[in-house]
Every structure is written in C-alpha cells, then in structure tokens.
Amino acid sequence: MRYIGHAPSQIDEMLETLGISSIESLFNDIPDNVKLNREMNLPRPLDEIELKRELLNISKKNKAADYVNFIGAGAYDHYVPAVVKALVSRSEFYTSYTPYQAERSQGTLAAIFEYQTMMARLTGMDVVNASIYDGASSLGEAILMACNIKKKNKVVFSGAIHPEYLTTAKTYGFGNGIDIVSSVYTSSCETDWKQLEKLVDDNTAAIVISMPNFFGVIEDVKQAEKIAQAKDVMLIVSTNPITLGLLKPPSDYGADIVVGEGQPLGNSLNFGGPYLGFMGTKAKYMRRMPGRIVGETVDADGKRAFVLTLQAREQHIRREKATSNICSNQALNALAATIYLAYLGKNGFRDVAYHSHANTQYFINEAKKLDHIKIINPKVFNEVVVEVNDLDKKYQTAIEHKMLPGLKLNKFYPEQKNRLLIAFTEKRTKQEIQELLKVLGVS
Amino acid sequence: MENVPLIFEKSRKGKEGFKLSPLKVPEIEVSKTLGEDLLRDELDLPEVSEVDVVRHYTKLSRMNFGVDNGFYPLGSCTMKYNPKINEEIAAMSGFTELHPYAPEELSQGTLEIMYDTQNLLAEITGMDYFTLQPAAGAHGELTGILIIKKYLENKGEKRTKIIVPDSAHGTNPASANQAGFDIVNVKSDSEGLIDIEALKTVVDEDVAALMLTNPNTLGLFEKNILEISKILHDKGALLYYDGANLNAVMGIARPGDMGFDVVHLNLHKTFSTPHGGGGPGSGAVGVKAFLRDFLPKPLAAKNDEMYFLDYDIPYSIGKIHGFYGNIGVVLKAYAYIRSLGAKGLKEASEIATLNANYLLKKIEDMFDAPKDALCKHEFVVSCKNWKEEYGVRALDVAKRLLDYGFHPPTIYFPLIVDEALMIEPTETESKDTLDSFADALRKIYEEAKQTPDILKSAPHATPVRRVDEVKAAREMKLKYQG
Numbered sequence A: 001m002r003y004i005g006h007a008p009s010q011i012d013e014m015l016e017t018l019g020i021s022s023i024e025s026l027f028n029d030i031p032d033n034v035k036l037n038r039e040m041n042l043p044r045p046l047d048e049i050e051l052k053r054e055l056l057n058i059s060k061k062n063k064a065a066d067y068v069n070f071i072g073a074g075a076y077d078h079y080v081p082a083v084v085k086a087l088v089s090r091s092e093f094y095t096s097y098t099p100y101q102a103e104r105s106q107g108t109l110a111a112i113f114e115y116q117t118m119m120a121r122l123t124g125m126d127v128v129n130a131s132i133y134d135g136a137s138s139l140g141e142a143i144l145m146a147c148n149i150k151k152k153n154k155v156v157f158s159g160a161i162h163p164e165y166l167t168t169a170k171t172y173g174f175g176n177g178i179d180i181v182s183s184v185y186t187s188s189c190e191t192d193w194k195q196l197e198k199l200v201d202d203n204t205a206a207i208v209i210s211m212p213n214f215f216g217v218i219e220d221v222k223q224a225e226k227i228a229q230a231k232d233v234m235l236i237v238s239t240n241p242i243t244l245g246l247l248k249p250p251s252d253y254g255a256d257i258v259v260g261e262g263q264p265l266g267n268s269l270n271f272g273g274p275y276l277g278f279m280g281t282k283a284k285y286m287r288r289m290p291g292r293i294v295g296e297t298v299d300a301d302g303k304r305a306f307v308l309t310l311q312a313r314e315q316h317i318r319r320e321k322a323t324s325n326i327c328s329n330q331a332l333n334a335l336a337a338t339i340y341l342a343y344l345g346k347n348g349f350r351d352v353a354y355h356s357h358a359n360t361q362y363f364i365n366e367a368k369k370l371d372h373i374k375i376i377n378p379k380v381f382n383e384v385v386v387e388v389n390d391l392d393k394k395y396q397t398a399i400e401h402k403m404l405p406g407l408k409l410n411k412f413y414p415e416q417k418n419r420l421l422i423a424f425t426e427k428r429t430k431q432e433i434q435e436l437l438k439v440l441g442v443s
Numbered sequence B: 001m002e003n004v005p006l007i008f009e010k011s012r013k014g015k016e017g018f019k020l021s022p023l024k025v026p027e028i029e030v031s032k033t034l035g036e037d038l039l040r041d042e043l044d045l046p047e048v049s050e051v052d053v054v055r056h057y058t059k060l061s062r063m064n065f066g067v068d069n070g071f072y073p074l075g076s077c078t079m080k081y082n083p084k085i086n087e088e089i090a091a092m093s094g095f096t097e098l099h100p101y102a103p104e105e106l107s108q109g110t111l112e113i114m115y116d117t118q119n120l121l122a123e124i125t126g127m128d129y130f131t132l133q134p135a136a137g138a139h140g141e142l143t144g145i146l147i148i149k150k151y152l153e154n155k156g157e158k159r160t161k162i163i164v165p166d167s168a169h170g171t172n173p174a175s176a177n178q179a180g181f182d183i184v185n186v187k188s189d190s191e192g193l194i195d196i197e198a199l200k201t202v203v204d205e206d207v208a209a210l211m212l213t214n215p216n217t218l219g220l221f222e223k224n225i226l227e228i229s230k231i232l233h234d235k236g237a238l239l240y241y242d243g244a245n246l247n248a249v250m251g252i253a254r255p256g257d258m259g260f261d262v263v264h265l266n267l268h269k270t271f272s273t274p275h276g277g278g279g280p281g282s283g284a285v286g287v288k289a290f291l292r293d294f295l296p297k298p299l300a301a302k303n304d305e306m307y308f309l310d311y312d313i314p315y316s317i318g319k320i321h322g323f324y325g326n327i328g329v330v331l332k333a334y335a336y337i338r339s340l341g342a343k344g345l346k347e348a349s350e351i352a353t354l355n356a357n358y359l360l361k362k363i364e365d366m367f368d369a370p371k372d373a374l375c376k377h378e379f380v381v382s383c384k385n386w387k388e389e390y391g392v393r394a395l396d397v398a399k400r401l402l403d404y405g406f407h408p409p410t411i412y413f414p415l416i417v418d419e420a421l422m423i424e425p426t427e428t429e430s431k432d433t434l435d436s437f438a439d440a441l442r443k444i445y446e447e448a449k450q451t452p453d454i455l456k457s458a459p460h461a462t463p464v465r466r467v468d469e470v471k472a473a474r475e476m477k478l479k480y481q482g
C-alpha cells in the first residue's frame, strides 16, 4: 500500500465504526453505468529503486542538458546557487499550501513580502504582485488589465517581442475580443517606432515593448514613452530582470505595467517551467492588478506580521467580477527568486549582469574580427543576433562539440535565414566563447 | 514574541554572500556599451553574508506549516503527502538543465515523459487528448473554456453563457468571465446536488457549457450526471469538468465516461506534487477527440523515429504559456503514477473516501451536518450551531486548531454553506491522526461551550498571534520601506 497511512487492521476498525463491511459500499452512490468496472490500463507499479533507475535512464536521453548552452530567447542558463536550492528544499516551504492561515504561514508570507519589495526596487514600480505563471502569461494578464483600466480593446505590440509571448497574449485576448496588432521590426532588429505609432488609434489601450527586445537589442525606450504620452495609452514593458542589474528601471521611461520572466533569478531551465511571471504597476492601478498580494500588518500583540491582502480583487470573493481568475501562482519559484536576490545582494547581482554583458561584448568584439560572422546589431545586453554562412552545417558542428550554439531564428521568422540568436550568461567561460567563435567563424 | 524578521534588516554595508571571480574576458565600460543615460543608479538590494541568508530563510521556514509538519485537511486542496523520491527525480540534472529550445533529438527524455503523461492522464480520466501547458487549475479552466469558445466559433455558433453551480469554486466563474462569457448560476437542491429542474430552465441555445466538479464541492457525487450531460448536449452545449476533486474517483469512475467533454486536473492535488506555498502547480487539460484540433500548441507527439513537439493543430487557441507548461511538476506527477499503477491509484481514492467518511462519522454530532450521508473524499460541516449557541465562528475554530498542531480545514467555502468547515483528510493520513484530530475538535467544542474566549482570541501557540487583516487592507504596506 503505497503512501497509505493505515495498518490493515485499522481499516477494518474504521469500516466497523462506519457499520459497513467493505470500502466498495462507500461508492454505492455512483451509478453503475458511470463506473469504470475494469482496471485502468496503466503500466505496472514500480518500487522506488526501479522508479529511480528508470527515470535516471530517461533523463539521460536529454543529451542537451549536458551541452554548453548558448540558447536564451526567454529562458537563461544562469547559475543557481546551492544556497537557493537548499533553502527552497525545506519542506516547511514546499509542502505548504497558499498562506490562507497567516498565523502559521509567516515564512511564506514574509518571503513574498521581501519578493514584492526587491522586485519593486528592481523594476521601479510601486507595487508588485506575488507572481503569475510565467513571463508570457504575465504579459497576457497585463493586456487584460490595461484594457479594463482604459475600457478599450486594442493593444499594439512592438514587432520585436518574443513571438511566443505575442501568441500567448493573443490567446489571452481572444476571450474578450481584444484586438492585438503587431508592428514590424527594422532591419537592425529594433522596433519600428513610426509604424508602431501609426497603429495606435482611439481604441488602443496600451502599447507593449520588450527591453531588451527579443533580438537582444537595447531599444530606444524614450520613443515608447513619447508615443504612450502623446497618444494617452498605457505603456507595458516586458523585461529580463537580470538586465536591471545595470539598466534603468522601466519606471524611468514611463512604464505603467512591468512584466517579465523571473526564471533567470535562481530558477533552473526545466524545459520551460516551472518559472515565474512577475508583474508590477503604479500605485494608482494596484486595485486593478491580478494575483495575490501580501501586506504588512500586526498581530494581536502588536508585533509585525504579514497577511494576504487586497483580496477584494480576487476570484474567491468577487467570482466573475474578479480582476483575474488566478488562484495558485508560482510561489516556490518566487521564493527561489527572493533568496537569489538576497544572497547575491547589491554587488553580486550587479556582477552577474555585468559578467553576462561583458561576455556578450567579448563575443561581439572577437566576431567583428572574423569575416564569416555578421553581427546584426551590436547594441545589446546579453543576447545577440548573428548571420553566418552555412548555418545548418555549423550548427551541426557545434552539436558535435557538445555545444548548443543558439536559437535558429527561422524557427519563428522564415525570413531570417542563416541567423542565430546567441545568449551569454556569467556561466559561459572565455574558452567556451572562443570555441563558439571558432565553429561559427570558419569559411 | 518578536516581529517577523525581514532580510533587509540584516543588511550591513559591505557584507557579501555570492561572489564571482574576476572577469576573464576584457573589462568593459558599460557607459559606452549601454549608454550613459540608460544606466541605473545604485540598486538597493540587501548586503548579507551566506550564513545570514541561510539562517534567515531557515528561520522563516520554521514559521511555516506544511504536510511534512502535520495533518493538513484543507478541503478542495488534497494536501496528501508529497513523496520524496519524486523531488529527487525532478531534481535530476538531465531534467533541470534542459533548455526549452534545445533540439528535439537531444531532448528525447523529457519529450517521452510529456508524451507518456498525456496518455496516462487520458486513460485515468477517459479523455482522448491532453495538453500539459496550463500551469495551475485556474489556468486549465481558462484554457478549457477558450477551447470550447473556439470550437463553437468554428461551428459558426455564438453562444454567450456559461453555467456554474452556486457551490462552484470562485475560479470557475472568474475563468469563464476571462474567456468572455456571461455567467449563469444554477442552484443546488436540498441534498446539495445540482437542481435538475433549475438546470433545465437555464439551459438554452445561448449556453456554451456547464462547469462542474464531480464529486462536487460538498464532497457529494452528482449521481444524475448522465442526465445532466444529456440536458446540456441536447441543446448543443458542452460539459466541463473541474478535476480538483478527482482524488475521490480514480479507477472507479472517469469524467470521460460521465459525459464530460473537457477536463482539467490539478496535478498538484490528486497527483501528489507539492503545493509550494502557492504553486507551482500544473493544470493539465484533457479533451474528447472532437476538440483535439483546438488544443494549445504544441503537443508532445511520437513518430517512428522519435518524440517531437507537434505544432500541427489547425484551430489551436494558440499558446497559454510561453513554453510547454510546468514540466518539472509534470515529472513528479508522472513518477507518482508510475509508483502507484492502476491498483495503487484506485486504492488512494478508496482510502481517501474511507478516511473522509470515518472522520465525518467521528465528528458529525458536533455540527450541523447531513447525518449518515455518504461523502466522497471530503465533506463540509457547518459551525452555524456553534455560532448561534456559543458565539464562536468557523474562523475561531480554525485558529484554535492551529494551537493543537493541526492545519485547519478550508473555511467559508463553499459559499452556500454558512460557517463552513470543508475537511479533506486524504489517503495518506493514518487512523491515529484522524482520531487525534477528532479529539482536538471535541476539546475545542468543549472550550466553545465553557471558555469561548480561548477560541475567539486564538491562536495562542503560533509564531504570531491573530493577524489584523483590516489594518493590512487599510494601510496597504506592500513593500518594506526601511
């Protein structure tokens, strides 16, 4: 009996207490014609040794997990410190539910409060919620929020947003008939501001930009601010939190809602999840924000304590009038992000951003010396688009060297042939970068 | 007792935790590479040592309570034991270090797990296809309702309403609203089941679907489910299954056989993955074959040579997650299903139901509760009589249970029951635990009669005393301000 708490004799005692002779009779209320009446067709149960052996073998088929990784595109191979892994593995954290009973959940609540604080400082926003599912869904929620605030139903996207964020946002918009239009990107992989501005009309609630954008490029964010102000639309900024170790927070260029993927903050790649979406906004919009929020208060003895607050926005109270349907979020991933930020601290966090950026710059500067690598736009932070001849062949060579050289952009943009989006973190060594240059730089 | 600590108060200028070696590549001037006007001023993060960090979060963890600490009968949440081996498996580097855009040939392990999990869940629920993309139950609901919307639109039908029972979880109406539907509530009858006559009067050609959980939120099996299904389907509407309560019926009855067209499961409930203090979960969605072409992209698939991500889904609603869902959570659910097999899962449901009925029997005399009723994996009792006779509320009972070392049940849900305590013991709890919980409740019942103030001022033995929610909502201190 796997994971069952009773001794067999206790089951008999319980049946006796209930005055019944078999467990089966507890299911007499289920009509026979909806009962399964056969055994489910599932593989035989495995004991722990078999299970571990089998899963270890399956995990080894993920050969890419061992390769030197230059793929980014929304998920980044930053180092996850042992401290983070050890602390999020404390079962008082990971085996608890959402902190509904505040008096016995101060650990989770205080950590979320710290998360809200650090993310507010990072993004420059007044309030940050306790997390959303991931970067793409936090953007989806942001467009719904903006359309509700503005009572309009169109949102204009920069053409240089992560293509899968655009798809996700469209799915979120589909329910309420929100029209999502996207401008193009320029030949230097930047937002086409003129075109974007033209797409904004009276029915537009918000514009959405990514900083840095999907192609790694540092955008001319003042343009976004100008358009948002001139057209009286909200500015939604999707950002990579690591870059905020060096870059100005989006509040500085007028962001009304900041969202993004929090995975780079202490969360492993995990084939795309679990990650965490973050969302911050201005104080005046906080009652329109989706998701859980923790507030400071006191207990009956007047001591500082924390509790879920502003719940009148949420589904369990407002039902169909809630700001969002979100209930469970990504609390443990947000805890990892919190511990990561605290542990790296002021200097360590800046260093991770700086090293990632310096590695990128090193690659760019070395690549410029080679004939066969074209840098599309060098004004980038931690990711850069390159064009090389014979990409497929070179990609294969890289794979043979146990290296993932980047993301082939034709996955999303058929017109971007022979182009790679390459990401650099503090984990990449000088030698690894040189090897990549060697593979890509041959004629 | 002291203030709950915050990491910011440990910060001392110059302290360091994590530190990288000096750069091996050339130093750069960020004012040149990024531009002077884009550089931020100082970033105000804590300056703490590694020991500070470890002690602080260890201390915070001890102010928490999880399934590993004790009984956690939180109704509708299925707080069963979270097997340690599943944590170990999900932490294997072959899984954790895999990038979502790594080449498929080099990601065969995780793709195999995804493919197999889709099929295992289909067999368990009687559905045809599953997507693992939704990250939680509510996310699954949104996905499922959008699938229904797209399907109807594709048929050229413009249906505007979704029906939810008055006992439904708040996410049901909220998700339907987020998918652009109007909500119609249908009431429960005196037994706590959907009122069939009331249902008939609201089902018309404008109804897209009924959202239902079975057993329902009162822990009762909707025994008229086939009739309900017929009422909906006869009018061209679909039936949506909120799988939060699947823990009662695994291997016994399947939503697919009850007439449901779309289901979501909470892998973080029935399939034992830990709740993480509020996520990550996984809200896998299953559909009948006629809805396959509307699922989000991509699905894990398999051809003669290998596993791959199938983007060929003609009428797909698009994407609901940036990548493929909470795959690390899916892995734990997969490991759980492989550990238990068909017999083990059925036994889990049987014992979960036995435990609920046993505990109900042990405590029902103290509450307004349906006497001798058969519940499934959970049940709801009302503290209305406690309130009327002794002036104590469900909230006070919950807080006092904390003093006895138990996590309280869900309170004030479902909304149709006054002063509700919703109790879900799960199969992993022993008779001894159930007995001591029942004993504690009985002691609290006596306290309610004799010294009700002990309840009203509870908890007394927790890291903090009762917190002031009103003050939090009024002052709105949502971040640390020094």
Ligand SMILES: Cc1ncc(COP(=O)(O)O)c(C=O)c1O
Residues within 6 Å of the ligand: A326, A327, A328, B076, B077, B136, B137, B138, B139, B169, B171, B172, B213, B217, B242, B244, B245, B266, B281, B283
């Ligand atoms: C009946 C029911 N439906 C839906 C949900 C929502 O699930 P989640 O919190 O994973 O979004 C819950 C969770 O509490 C539930 O109990």
